Amino acid sequence: MQEATKEVRVSIDHPQEDERVTTPSYSFRIKAPLNAEHVDVSIDGSAWARCRYASGYWWHDWSGYGPGPHEAVARIRPFDSRGFILRTRRFTVELASAPEERPVRRAATLHTTIVPNSPGALAKVLAALAEEKLQVSCLLAVNVGDAAVIHFIAGPGELARPELAERLLRAGIKTIAREVLALSLAKSPCQLGSLAKTLADGNIGVRCLFGAASSDALRVIVAVDRVEAALGYLASAKL
Amino acid sequence: MLRQQTVTQYSVVVPNEPGELARVTHLLTEEGVNLEGVISVNVGDTSNVQFVAGRSDGLRRRLEDAGLRVLENQVFHIQLRREPEELNRLATALCDDGINILSLYGNLDGELVKLVLAVDRPERAAAVLSRLRVPAAR
Numbered sequence: 548m549q550e551a552t553k554e555v556r557v558s559i560d561h562p563q564e565d566e567r568v569t570t571p572s573y574s575f576r577i578k579a580p581l582n583a584e585h586v587d588v589s590i591d592g593s594a595w596a597r598c599r600y601a602s603g604y605w606w607h608d609w610s611g612y613g614p615g616p617h618e619a620v621a622r623i624r625p626f627d628s629r630g631f632i633l634r635t636r637r638f639t640v641e642l643a644s645a646p647e648e649r650p651v652r653r654a655a656t657l658h659t660t661i662v663p664n665s666p667g668a669l670a671k672v673l674a675a676l677a678e679e680k681l682q683v684s685c686l687l688a689v690n691v692g693d694a695a696v697i698h699f700i701a702g703p704g705e706l707a708r709p710e711l712a713e714r715l716l717r718a719g720i721k722t723i724a725r726e727v728l729a730l731s732l733a734k735s736p737c738q739l740g741s742l743a744k745t746l747a748d749g750n751i752g753v754r755c756l757f758g759a760a761s762s763d764a765l766r767v768i769v770a771v772d773r774v775e776a777a778l779g780y781l782a783s784a785k786l
Numbered sequence: 787m788l789r790q791q792t793v794t795q796y797s798v799v800v801p802n803e804p805g806e807l808a809r810v811t812h813l814l815t816e817e818g819v820n821l822e823g824v825i826s827v828n829v830g831d832t833s834n835v836q837f838v839a840g841r842s843d844g845l846r847r848r849l850e851d852a853g854l855r856v857l858e859n860q861v862f863h864i865q866l867r868r869e870p871e872e873l874n875r876l877a878t879a880l881c882d883d884g885i886n887i888l889s890l891y892g893n894l895d896g897e898l899v900k901l902v903l904a905v906d907r908p909e910r911a912a913a914v915l916s917r918l919r920v921p922a923a924r
Contacts, residue, residue: 602803666886670877677870687891689827739821740811747805756807756826759902761895765821
C-alpha cells in the first residue's frame with residue numbers, strides 16, 4: 548500500500564495548504580492517476596462525498612459553510628488496488644460580511660442547434676428565425692468537423708422562455724436551451740482576463756465564450772458548467 | 787484589395803483546462819490590445835481561442851514567445867441593420883454564391899448588429915458584401 552502511494556501522483560490542488568477561502572461556494576480539485584476508480588472527499592469529518600470527473604481532474608463542489616479553520620481529506624481508490632490513497636488539506640474560510648445583496652442577475656438563455664456543415668445550413672436557420680420575427684441579439688456559428696454548431700440568443704427580450712421555445716419549434720428549429728452569463732466588459736482584454744481568472748480560480752468550467760465589441764464595451768456570452776456559482780464569484784470579484 | 791476589406795483573426799489552441807483562457811487574455815492585456823471579437827470553443831481536450839484585435843503590432847510574436855502556435859486568417863468585420871431579415875439576407879446571398887461560413891459571431895450594438903465573419907472563399911465573399919452594400923464595422 549505504501550509502495551503504491553509513492554508511485555502515483557496524487558494531490559489536492561485546490562485548496563492549497565493554509566489557503567484562505569473567501570467565496571460563498573468553492574470547488575475542490577484533486578489530481579489523481581489515470582487509473583483512479585473514484586475519488587471521495589470528506590470535510591471536517593463529514594460523510595464521504597463522491598467527486599465528479601471533468602477535464603482531467605476530480606471535483607467536489609462545496610457551499611453553505613461557515614468561517615474558521617477546516618480540514619479536508621481526499622481518498623483515491625486506484626483500479627488495481629484494494630486500498631485507498633489519502634491526502635489531507637487544512638485551510639481557513641474567511642467570508643466577507645454576509646452578502647448584503649444578491650448579485651445582479653446577468654444571465655440569459657442561449658439556444659444551441661446543430662446543422663450540417665454545408666453552405667445554406669446557417670441561412671436556413673436564420674430564415675426560419677426571420678420568418679418568426681425573432682431578433683437574434685447574439686450569435687455564434689462555428690464549424691466542428693461535419694457539423695455546424697449555432698448558438699444564439701433570440702428575442703424580443705420580453706418573450707417568455709416557453710413561448711420562445713414554441714416559436715422556435717414552429718420554425719422547425721430544435722434547440723437545447725441553457726442559462727449563460729451575459730456580461731458587458733471593457734474593450735481592453737484586462738477585464739476579460741479578470742473574468743477568465745475569476746472563473747478559473749473558482750474552478751468553473753468554461754464551455755464556450757464569445758463576444759464582440761460595441762462602440763464602448765465588449766459584450767460577452769459565457770456558457771459555464773455552474774451558472775449560479777459563477778455569478779457568485781463574479782459578484783465577489785466585483786465584475 | 788481584399789486586405790482593405792478584412793481584418794486579421796488570430797487563433798490559438800490551448801488545453802481545455804481552467805486557467806488556460808486567462809493565460810491567453812493575460813498576454814493580450816500585456817500587449818495592450820483592444821478586442822473587437824473573441825470566441826473560445828471547447829473541442830474535446832482542447833479549446834480553440836480566436837480573436838480579432840484592434841491593434842496587433844507584435845502580438846503574434848508575443849503569443850509565440852509564450853509557447854502558443856498561432857494561426858492567422860483574414861475575416862470580415864461588418865455591421866448590419868438591426869432587423870431579423872438582414873442576417874438572413876446575408877447568409878442566403880453567401881450560400882447562393884457557394885460560400886461556406888466557417889464562423890460567424892457578433893452582438894447587437896444599438897440599432898446595429900456587429901459581426902465577425904470567416905468564410906472559405908474570402909474573395910468571392912468580398913464581392914457579395916459589396917453587392918449587398920454591407921459596410922465594415924466602425
